[in-house]
Amino acid sequence: MVLEPHDLLKIDPKDMISHSLIPEWVFHSLKTAPFVVVRRVHAPRGLAAIGIRGKERNQRFGAFLPEHCVLKQIKPEDLTGRDQWKGKQSSVFAVMELAEDLFNHHRLSWGPGGSVGFELASGVETVTSQSDLDLIIRSPKPMRINIARDIVEELKKSLIRVDVQVETPAGAFSLVEYARGPGPVLLKTMFGPKLSSNPWEVSKASSLFM
Incomplete structure (x- = not known):
């Protein structure tokens, strides 16, 4: 089982x-x-770093889960069928x-994260009139x-705020920042944020804390 950040996992709390x-x-x-979400945090072998969300925005809690205890895994890419949000x-x-x-026009692998992904996966209403739309693009190869x-x-034509994160083998970065053109982007990794001129190559990422 390969667990990636933003994956939603059905678990037994115990x-x-x-x-x-x-x-x-x-x-x-x-x-x-x-349901919990896989966090971008280094975890000991055999464990997954997970995050639990509550009803309030400030209710977020991090913990770990033995990977063999995952009851069900739902990836953002599994939540893109229109029939899942029909009505x-x-x-x-x-x-x-x-x-x-x-995204389909550009043949990209994508899916919803945040409250939208959680609602579609769990069936529990978490999206409100104040909710933003968090989207994930899986990009194993460099994007033009x-x-x-x-x-x-x-x-930008949307009436609501849309945040797109691009996931690569090295970490994740903001699509808006990348679209601005040449120059390093802030790359989120399991070991912390880094500046990278090529966010698809781990070796070219330099730590912000060096």
Whole structure:
């Protein structure tokens, strides 16, 4: 089983591992929807770094989970079928249709993250009128700048804020930042943020803390 950041995992709360006291809201949240998200954090062998979200924006908790305890894995790419959000009234889902047409046109592997991904995976309503749309592009090979710019310009037409993160073998970066042109981008890795002139090559990333 290959676990990647943004994957949603169905779990049994009793399998969580934490070196700090687990807040009571975590158990209430997992009782409603037993799903966690894979975090971009280095984890010991055999463990997955997971994040639990509560009802409030400030309710976020990190823990670990033995990989063999995953009951179900749902990747953002599994949540792109229009039938999965058919009938949902939020304008966020209308923008999902724009994103689907756009990303499919460029033959990109993509999916929703954040509250949208969580709602589609768990079936629990988490999207509100204030929700942004977080999208993930899986890009194992370098993306042309002109494609990034085209996507950014098209998504600007949306009435809601859309944040697109590009996932590469080295980490993740903002599509908007990459589309600006030549120059290093801020690359998120499991060992912290780095500046990289080529975010597809780990060896060319330099730590911000060096």
